[in-house]
Amino acid sequence: MYKIFMNTLTSFSQLLLSNDLLKNLETVGYTTPTPIQSELIPKIFQGQDVLGIAQTGTGKTAAYALPLIDLINNSRRRANMPSCLILVPTRELAEQVTESFKKYGHQYHIRTATLIGGMAQKNQLKSLASGPDVIIATPGRFLDFYEKGKILLANIKFLVIDEADRMLDMGFLADMHQINKLLPKQKQALFLSATMVPSIQKCAEEILTNPTVVKIKPAEKTNQKINQCFIKIEGDALKSDSLKRQMLRNLIVVKKITQAIIFCNRKVDVDVLEKSMRHHGYKVYGFHGDVHQSKRLEYLEAFKKGEVNFLIASDIAARGIDIDGLPHVINYDFPKSSDEYVHRIGRTGRAGVAGQAWTFITAKEQEKGRRVLPDTLNFIDMSLPADQNKESSKANKNRLTAQPEEEVVGFGHSIPKFMQIKIPKSLTE
Incomplete structure (x- = not known):
């Protein structure tokens, strides 16, 4: 039986958080909780299992990280026995969650261990040996360490499964059930997903006990804080990749875009576009599954610091990327699914801050995306031959x-x- 609860609170001070956490939130500029935060945080403090349904970019990570920081800090810690396990589908999301615990609860000295594939095991084993309070892990790497006898689970009080829908899409269902069976029966479980489909509901029923459902409905098709503009691909541009790349450069120059994530559908397209933009003088990094994890983290940090202006990314690699105040997202390729469109543009316009999404689109793709696209598309003209980037191109001819x-x-x-x-x-x- 599910209990549905909705009673939005409007201030962090109403959410039972400690004074130190409230001061930290004020320091980082957070004054008003998002709907998922105002509804989820009290339920966690009440010890209830929760099924949370909310889109990406709504503040889900903070919604569970904030109360867990207080609960872990106030509980009796045991040496080398973590009290919280957070399962995530991707390495990037694991890093984001880890960063949230450090940002919000640094003065509590809560230790974390981040267990992810694609990284050397040495440092991860070291973090486990230091006695973490919280383990943030992808399912495969977690089971690998557990089977080697490196993780003690007897003290786990909290289980979080984040982006559960993505977990199912990536084939982690069996791993989730296996891990859940390894944990103590007496624990609080949180199950977070962007969608509520039958497979998610069935999985939640097997893991949660008499859960409260917290469901945040998008106000519209997509986040209204995101201004969506479209560039029509037609005529010669439909047949010429070089013309389409030229249109992208026009867009960047004309609209004075200085920082953006640019999405492509295939890894090979990420590589080609990265090389082309580098040739034209742009500071860019390609970001996809074949790029080693240590390099991805390095590229992401450089992007956050403004050392590079553009990340050219595939969908899977970009899952979980969280850049405060990211001003622009560019869909160089129209996404393969409506859900991916929502996810991509959700990298900007986060936590109530306005953002801008630009999408290259054909007539067929416009029809395909009708479910999530605005009723009236705002088209801008980036037609050729007016390449505004000639000066940059000329300057870079010397590099040939x-x-x-x-x-x-x-x-x-x-x-x-x-x-x-x-x-x-x-x-x-």
């Missing part, structure tokens, strides 16, 4: 001989022709 930035020992400034890098003509356009 690809002379190294540093002198090559033994050759001075005269580089043999066979050592010069040749850039395919198709990527210079």
